[in-house]
Amino acid sequence: MTPPSPLPDADELKPPPLSDAGRHLLSISDLGAEGIEEVLRVSDAFVEVASRPIPKVPALRGRTVVTLFAEESTRTRLSFETAAKRLSADVLSFAVASSSVKKGESLRDTVETVAAMGVDAFIVRHPSAGAPAQVAGWVDATVINAGDGWHEHPTQALLDCYTIRQVLAERAGRPVSESGVGDFAGLRVAIVGDVAHSRVARSGVLAFAALGAEVTLVAPGSLVPPSLEGWPVTGVSHDLDAVLPHVDVCYLLRLQTERGAGSFLPSIREYTAGYGLTLRRAGLLADGALVMHPGPMNRGVEIADEVADLPRSLVLRQVANGVAVRMAVLFLLLGQVVRGDATGTVADLGHGYGPVDG
Amino acid sequence: MAERRPAGAGGRATVVVRGGTVIDETGERRADVLISDGTVTAVGPDLDIPAKATVLDAGGCLVVPGLVDLHTHLRQPGGEEAETVETASRAAALGGYTAVLAMPNTNPTIDSAAVAREVLQLGETALCQVAVAGAITVGRAGQCLAPMGELAALGVRLFTDDGTGVQDAGVMRRALEYARGLGVTLGQHCEDATLAAGGHMHEGAWSSRLGVPGVPAAAEELMVARDIMLARLTGGRVHFLHLSTAGSVALVAGAKAEGLDVTAEVAPHHLSLTDGELSGYDAVFKVNPPLRTECDVAALRAGCAAGTIDAVATDHAPHPPEQKEGPLDVAAPGMLGLETALAVTLEALCAAAGDEKGKGAMSLHDVMALLSWRPARIAGLDVGHGGDQGGPIGVDGPANLCVIDPSERWEVDPDHLASRSRNTPWAGRMLTGRVRHTVYRGEPVVIDAEAQR
Structure with a gap:
């Protein structure tokens, strides 16, 4: 019965007060279009580093990075840890299962204890939305959100943007490093699946839209967020078949299968029938359209086995780019100014730095 | 802070709330309020102040x-x-x-x-x-x-x-x-x-x-x-x-x-x-x-x-x-x-x-x-509170009063709250309007925004 609230336009929804934009990466809205573009540009340098025989640079030598994962995610943690190690940072891995958190220590005490050991960055994965923002308020270190509840997963969105930009540059026959973000203007992206409970969707919508893409959400009614006020999307559809012929990117979200237990969805089977990218549906896509998925995939649920392995599916490329993009994020947040000294610039990476032993 | 004592023990004193505007269910008027032995004993403009009375200044305030x-x-x-x-x-x-x-x-x-x-x-x-x-x-x-x-x-x-x-x-x-x-x-x-x-x-x-x-x-x-x-x-x-x-x-x-x-x-x-x-x-x-x-x-x-x-x-x-x-x-x-x-x-x-x-x-x-x-x-507390069954602040009524300065600006400092907890959403914000004095059963429990015990 409450009338719609008069409110938050996208600008107002931007950086939470706790976020000290520029020092942390808590939300895609901390970056804006220019920030995203910078991350993508810097990522190019790290993709090049990855191709070297010894894919390691000394950019963060002497810096300490902690991955604090209060929710298991082997892929994301490995991706961040690989990124930090390739930048020569010291990496500490804080696994909650073996930690004091299980003994009743509060998140704040845990974080402050680790911070007291002298840490330059916390990479935080937490089941509660906003936990990384809170951590940022408690410590002096840089905080990178590696996924918080249903809120955001900004590095996922950045690596997705990077992957799209890379593929479109290759198709146009130009080096990716000469691509800006112009290819995103008017790019039609459908984000399909459990948008309501997806941090990947929230970051993706903000990132794709910031670069000029037109984003459509496709989901069953019970998996659409209660309000889309302030969301930079062009619309919501419940008809995937109708949407597919008109998109350039079909981005499938992972269905958390417990949502199919009868309260949000009648069954997994019914979800797949309506919203799964089956081989038949993949045939509705335009020729050049891309298929993306943040992983891990539920083959046979949101994506058919055969579709996951089609050339248009970018899933493994997303993973590969994840390391380079996370290197770029760590480098931009930690690498340029170390307690007052400049340790390097992006240009140095391409020229001055060679591989180091390590 | 004084030791604990039964409420009302301090209410024996004579208290005058002077120079305020009385507002109760019956209306609004300029009046002093004289309190002794826990009850209101006189209400009216420019009351004579008995010797040894505690005077609570209500100038510019609501009573x-x-x-x-x-x-x-x-x-x-x-x-x-x-x-x-x-x-x-x-x-x-x-x-x-x-x-x-x-x-x-x-x-x-x-x-x-x-x-x-x-x-x-x-x-x-x-x-x-x-x-x-x-x-x-x-x-x-x-x-x-x-x-x-x-x-x-x-x-x-x-x-x-x-x-x-x-x-x-x-x-x-x-x-x-x-x-x-x-x-x-x-x-x-x-x-x-x-x-x-x-x-x-x-x-x-x-x-x-x-x-x-x-x-x-x-x-x-x-x-x-x-x-x-x-x-x-x-x-x-x-x-x-x-x-x-x-x-x-x-x-x-x-x-x-x-x-x-x-x-x-x-x-x-x-x-x-x-x-x-x-x-x-x-x-x-x-x-x-x-x-x-x-x-x-x-x-x-x-x-x-x-x-x-x-x-x-x-x-x-x-x-x-x-x-x-x-x-x-x-x-x-x-x-x-x-x-x-x-x-x-x-x-x-x-x-x-x-x-x-x-x-x-x-x-x-x-x-x-x-x-x-x-x-x-x-709450069924209208005998003794709220002006005693909607009546005026008047003679023989209960001396449960509050004196408010409606224009005082103050900053909420969680460390200076009387509560044992600090979870106020107004921390650091400026608010307008503050309680200057509170009289409970004739006892001035708050004087000049300070608790008396």
Whole structure:
């Protein structure tokens, strides 16, 4: 019965007060279009580093990075840890299962204890939305959100943007490093699946839209967020078949299968029938359209086995780019100014730095 | 701070409240108030001041019947790390309250005469009167009726399972029928548990953007609507606690127009703050019912002005820091209110105050009605509080008074609150309107905004 609230336009929804934009990466809205573009540009340098025989640079030598994962995610943690190690940072891995958190220590005490050991960055994965923002308020270190509840997963969105930009540059026959973000203007992206409970969707919508893409959400009614006020999307559809012929990117979200237990969805089977990218549906896509998925995939649920392995599916490329993009994020947040000294610039990476032993 | 002593012991002294404007249910006039032996002995302009009288300067101030809070979580017994009867009563006195109604969601629950007696006894030495609300069901579990008769015999006049609503309509129906026979009121915390399940803030634009599970307005409105129907069915008296949505206000307005025996309260934070406060995930703004939208705030303010809402009640809910600094979905809901309620309410509602969101529409007199004599009546505290059955502050009346400087600007400093807890959403904010003195049973318990014991 409450009338719609008069409110938050996208600008107002931007950086939470706790976020000290520029020092942390808590939300895609901390970056804006220019920030995203910078991350993508810097990522190019790290993709090049990855191709070297010894894919390691000394950019963060002497810096300490902690991955604090209060929710298991082997892929994301490995991706961040690989990124930090390739930048020569010291990496500490804080696994909650073996930690004091299980003994009743509060998140704040845990974080402050680790911070007291002298840490330059916390990479935080937490089941509660906003936990990384809170951590940022408690410590002096840089905080990178590696996924918080249903809120955001900004590095996922950045690596997705990077992957799209890379593929479109290759198709146009130009080096990716000469691509800006112009290819995103008017790019039609459908984000399909459990948008309501997806941090990947929230970051993706903000990132794709910031670069000029037109984003459509496709989901069953019970998996659409209660309000889309302030969301930079062009619309919501419940008809995937109708949407597919008109998109350039079909981005499938992972269905958390417990949502199919009868309260949000009648069954997994019914979800797949309506919203799964089956081989038949993949045939509705335009020729050049891309298929993306943040992983891990539920083959046979949101994506058919055969579709996951089609050339248009970018899933493994997303993973590969994840390391380079996370290197770029760590480098931009930690690498340029170390307690007052400049340790390097992006240009140095391409020229001055060679591989180091390590 | 002086040692504890029975209330009223300090009330033997002669006290003069000098130079203020008296506002009570009967109107407004310039008058001094002379108090001795705990009662008002003279009211009038330019009274002669007896030797040895304590003079409380009320120049530029309002002198009103002590405020009455229908909704206070004293946390004792069981939650003494958050608050005690003593600390909450000090906070109450500083906020201008001379009576508070203790909510029964303590540990153990106030669902028996034994626990009620314990709280009443603790209240005997407090800085304001402590009245007790009893639980509707045993353990607030929503199943078996609590011994309302036994509690009513101790003077309990309002029953509630606050913290949760009575979910089962059949149980609520029986409770209303039983309460009707006792002449007591049932207070409902309106929240349908199935719609609210898992929610931590208002469900809307902000929750959707922040990725925080929400509580829809309908979770409250569904139970308001249901209980209106049950009031119609049973003839029982329902008091709606802390209403937070525009829809609830409309439902209650309809029920009142129909002549049903319902009353409603609103909390100061719902008249003032919106869900946007949670944009930084600061759990100090987590409260149940949650902060809602600008439209809801406007409707609640209008509901106060229209008389649909009968009282402003603090829902003072202290929590120790460790329950408030975790992630939003782990933190406890609730915020402090006693020491800030008056200023926040004046700013939200009063034409003479007014905050940045625009001036309110109500006169000082009507705002004081919401804070003093109308809640006194709902709680059955109108003998002694709120001006004694709506009468004027007059000779032989009870000396429960509050002196308010409506124009004083002050900054809320959590470290200088009397509450044991610090979870005020107004930390660091400037508020306008402050209690200068509070007189409880003739004793000046607060002088110049300082508690006297």
